[in-house]
Amino acid sequence: QQQVKxxxxxxxxxxGGIPIINCAYENTAFDYFPWYQQFPGKGPALLIAIRPDVSEKKEGRFTISFNKSAKQFSLHIMDSQPGDSATYFCAAIKHGSPNFGNEKLTFGTGTRLTIIP
Amino acid sequence: DAGVTQSPTHLIKTRGQHVTLRCSPISGHKSVSWYQQVLGQGPQFIFQYYEKEERGRGNFPDRFSARQFPNYSSELNVNALLLGDSALYLCASSFLSVNTEAFFGQGTRLTVV
Structure with a gap:
């Protein structure tokens, strides 16, 4: 069952364009939504993350927009550069406590982004 | 500061064999999680360990096992390898058990032939 599309x-x-990548989730218990960037042969690197009580977060050229009622969130990359060419993954997690555990990241299927000069 | 280190980086095994993958978390991080990433897909959760105890397990067969050592490093073991186990195996570490900021290693590329 894919919980993050x-x-x-x-x-x-x-x-210079603004790529937009969209994600939708099903589990309303998710309480943290990170985006990861992955280059070929490398592990995912955390880009930016948001909590559901915030509608927008900006870090440098990266912006997350979050719509809690629609259970959707998106990544915008401003002034995109060829070096931004990579695969981007959205993810979601429900936090517990150390005694509960099983705090797994649920990833989307990825978006391969190519920025052409 | 060293990031999450995984070894080996690449590995080729034959069907039916056993494999052990290793992970050293960022210094001070007590939680280690393992993920499997099949080509073209997002990582899938396998295990989470915190303070040397298993805290979570994903939907993987019993052929997959793991452990965490007193220095918080971890091993992932896979028995009776199948062709479908070919994937990039990622280790992520975080300070607490929560993956609020999970830092991934570059992974071990396992090929089963």
């Missing part, structure tokens, strides 16, 4: 699967944007 991500789209599009791939995206090509011209340099």
């Amino acid at each position: 991500q789209s599009p699967q791939s995206l090509i944007v011209q340099k």
